[in-house]
Amino acid sequence: MFVTAAYAQSTTPPEGETPHAAPGDVHTETGVASEGAHGSGVFPPFDQSTFASQLVWLAITFGLFYLLMQKVIMPRIAAILGERHDAIASDLDAASRSKADADAAIASYEQELAAARAKGNAIAASAREAAKVKAAADRAAIEAALNDKIVAAESRIADIKASALADVGAIAEETASAIVEQLLGRDVPRTEIASAVKAAAE
Amino acid sequence: MAGDKVDPTHQFMINEIVPIHIGGLNLSFTNASLFMVATLVVAIGFLYFTTTPRSVVPGRMQSVSELSYEFIASMLREGAGSHGMHFFPMVFSLFMFILTANLLGMVPYFFTITSQIIVTFALALFVIGTVLVYGFYKHGFGFLKVFVPSGVPGILLPLVVAIEIISFLSRPISLSVRLFANMLAGHITLKVFAGFVASLGTMGALGIGGAILPLIMTVALTGLEFLVAFLQAYVFAVLTCMYLNDAVHPGGH
Numbered sequence: 001m002f003v004t005a006a007y008a009q010s011t012t013p014p015e016g017e018t019p020h021a022a023p024g025d026v027h028t029e030t031g032v033a034s035e036g037a038h039g040s041g042v043f044p045p046f047d048q049s050t051f052a053s054q055l056v057w058l059a060i061t062f063g064l065f066y067l068l069m070q071k072v073i074m075p076r077i078a079a080i081l082g083e084r085h086d087a088i089a090s091d092l093d094a095a096s097r098s099k100a101d102a103d104a105a106i107a108s109y110e111q112e113l114a115a116a117r118a119k120g121n122a123i124a125a126s127a128r129e130a131a132k133v134k135a136a137a138d139r140a141a142i143e144a145a146l147n148d149k150i151v152a153a154e155s156r157i158a159d160i161k162a163s164a165l166a167d168v169g170a171i172a173e174e175t176a177s178a179i180v181e182q183l184l185g186r187d188v189p190r191t192e193i194a195s196a197v198k199a200a201a202e
Numbered sequence: 203m204a205g206d207k208v209d210p211t212h213q214f215m216i217n218e219i220v221p222i223h224i225g226g227l228n229l230s231f232t233n234a235s236l237f238m239v240a241t242l243v244v245a246i247g248f249l250y251f252t253t254t255p256r257s258v259v260p261g262r263m264q265s266v267s268e269l270s271y272e273f274i275a276s277m278l279r280e281g282a283g284s285h286g287m288h289f290f291p292m293v294f295s296l297f298m299f300i301l302t303a304n305l306l307g308m309v310p311y312f313f314t315i316t317s318q319i320i321v322t323f324a325l326a327l328f329v330i331g332t333v334l335v336y337g338f339y340k341h342g343f344g345f346l347k348v349f350v351p352s353g354v355p356g357i358l359l360p361l362v363v364a365i366e367i368i369s370f371l372s373r374p375i376s377l378s379v380r381l382f383a384n385m386l387a388g389h390i391t392l393k394v395f396a397g398f399v400a401s402l403g404t405m406g407a408l409g410i411g412g413a414i415l416p417l418i419m420t421v422a423l424t425g426l427e428f429l430v431a432f433l434q435a436y437v438f439a440v441l442t443c444m445y446l447n448d449a450v451h452p453g454g455h
Binding site: 055060077 | 211214215216222227228229230231232234235238239241242245246249250253256258260264267268271272290291292294295298299315317318319320321324325328382386
């Protein structure tokens, strides 16, 4: 019902408006009319007597708004966003620098570790080598001493054997002369027995 | 406003506060002017004081200002490309002005300046005027390519050009009437349903029981109107970006 009323009102302004707007001097009158008897007046948003005032004030306020936005507000927000962008960028830079530092530290640590390990290996190898050389020398010395002893022992054995073999000849001659004396009952010359023993020994 | 009679159009009445008459024109400072000034003060004040801490990690209110700034910036960049960023102050001002005006209008007893056809029409003409002036200044008669879409068969061309011209001419009207009609209709509807609550409430126990329904409706409509207040500011800004795209890239259909 309200809408139809408004619609009915909106059709009236052409007749109601033109006489008021044309003189241009009766705006207080239209203002009073629209204030007092709005029921019979035009639908307020279509009341052309208010247009000039609204346009002027809109131009003033929106113009000022636009200027303040352009000169004050937007540079302000842009500066804040720029600062944040810079802060984030510098923080990221610092983070990547720290990461590079950490990587370098890890690399140098591993390098040192590898060097120490190599040095340790070298020390162990040289110690092993030295021990091996010393062992070989000791062994050679002991072997040489043992060989000397073996040689001495062998020469002694050979001496004893030779003297024993020489004694064997004499014993055989004495035994043979004693046997012959017993068998023949007479003495046999010593030279004959010696040659016979020698022949039997060969 | 809520007088003896419940007149849903009374809220759109313009009353003179300081009468000013210059050269036969009534330029009085009215309640509409007052709320234009209020819109200016509230919007600028909000944007100014919420960004005063200038903190790197923004608080809630600073986030609101920054988000609206970045929201409009990305909308304009997507709508009109990087060349369209010349118009960023204009689009951001329009969006914030209309949004603040719409939201101020949601406060009871406050005047809604965007419910005046002359205000929305002036804003729409400002947009279309900017498109025309910048288009012809930047591209000369090449701006007329905006009416000639590429890739249209020769026979259909006169028809398509005629349609394009009509659609271009209807832009200021559709742009202004959309905002005006949404705000006007929303406020009238709210007033009507709220009026039902009041008039049913005077009709005794049964009336009070019956008044619950329009009361629920009023609450729901209030929520809807807050959505519409934002949505219409957004739509106005989006369409402004689209129209500015025509001025920046006339042949880019």
